[in-house]
Amino acid sequence: EYLIMSKRSNGEAASLPLWRRLAWRPELMDRRQALLKGLAWLIVATLLSWYFRVAPTSTIAFDVAGYVALWKCLVEQLMLWGVTAVMLYLVASLAGSECKFMELASRALYARLPIYLLMLPATVGGFRVEYAVVVNDPMQAFSEYPVTIAYAVFAVAMVALYLWWSYRAFAKVRGREDMRGGVFFFVGIMLAYELSQWLMTLLG
Numbered sequence: 001e002y003l004i005m006s007k008r009s010n011g012e013a014a015s016l017p018l019w020r021r022l023a024w025r026p027e028l029m030d031r032r033q034a035l036l037k038g039l040a041w042l043i044v045a046t047l048l049s050w051y052f053r054v055a056p057t058s059t060i061a062f063d064v065a066g067y068v069a070l071w072k073c074l075v076e077q078l079m080l081w082g083v084t085a086v087m088l089y090l091v092a093s094l095a096g097s098e099c100k101f102m103e104l105a106s107r108a109l110y111a112r113l114p115i116y117l118l119m120l121p122a123t124v125g126g127f128r129v130e131y132a133v134v135v136n137d138p139m140q141a142f143s144e145y146p147v148t149i150a151y152a153v154f155a156v157a158m159v160a161l162y163l164w165w166s167y168r169a170f171a172k173v174r175g176r177e178d179m180r181g182g183v184f185f186f187v188g189i190m191l192a193y194e195l196s197q198w199l200m201t202l203l204g
Contacts, residue, residue, distance in 0.1 A: 025165065027172035031106045034169075038109030042077050045116040049073040052123040059084055059189075059196045060115060060159050064122065072203070079199055081109050084192040088170055091188035095181060097174040107169030114162040121151055163189065 029037075048054065050073040055065035059080050085105035092099050130151070170185045171177045 025110075025168075027107065027168050029110070031103050034110040035102075035106035038081075038106065038112065041113050041116050042081065042109065045112075045119065046070070046074045046077050048116075048119055048123060049077070052119075054119050054122045055200075056080060057197065057200050059193050060118075060162065062119060062122065076200065076203060079203070080196055081105070081112060083196050083199060084108050084112075084166070084189070087192040087195065088166070088185070088188045091184040091191075092170065092174055092181075095174070095184040097176075097181075099173040099175075104169065104173040107172060108166060111162060111165035111169050114158040114165065118155060118158040118162075121154065 047070075049056070049062075050068060050070045053065050053067065054062050055068060055073075056062045056076050082105075085101070085108045088108060089099065089101050089104050092104065166189060167182070167185050170188075171181060174181055
């Protein structure tokens with residue numbers, strides 16, 4: 001049985017188990033809350049990227065880098081958010097859904113929180129290079145740095161949570177969940193991934 005969680009009352013949402021509240025988080029909050037919290041986390045991610053010299057290479061991956069200006073780090077994070085929001089909005093429109101762009105963009109921004117968390121291990125000096133290899137090329141990481149398997153599990157978990165949250169945001173704005181929507185979401189998220197790689201290369 002499919003339920004759009006935002007249609008529940010606050011009392012009903014609060015009574016849900018913690019794991020369900022976490023899993024459905026992007027659609028449990030209103031648009032303004034999602035936007036404000038998402039912007040706050042984007043700023044934190046920008047500062048982390050700048051201070052620890054971690055450069056995104058796509059919507060879900062990053063690499064260690066040399067010095068990058070703070071304004072450029074901010075532009076990169078905004079571009080990653082923007083390309084994801086635009087691609088998901090376009091595929092939602094192609095799927096025949098009437099959705100508001102800012103509604104989708106706000107929730108898609110909050111859904112990026114797991115990717116920001118994915119950056120944290122790369123801020124630890126002794127693991128920066130190994131962890132970046134885990135995120136970008138897991139097979140190479142396992143062959144060269146066997147101890148990184150724990151970090152690989154963490155990376156997979158964060159990417160999976162990001163994809164799930166993004167899908168919940170997409171389904172929430174569409175107002176329904178069906179196989180057609182799932183297919184269009186997959187297309188949109190892959191287009192965002194491919195386009196973001198090109199944009200990050202262009203910006204770099």
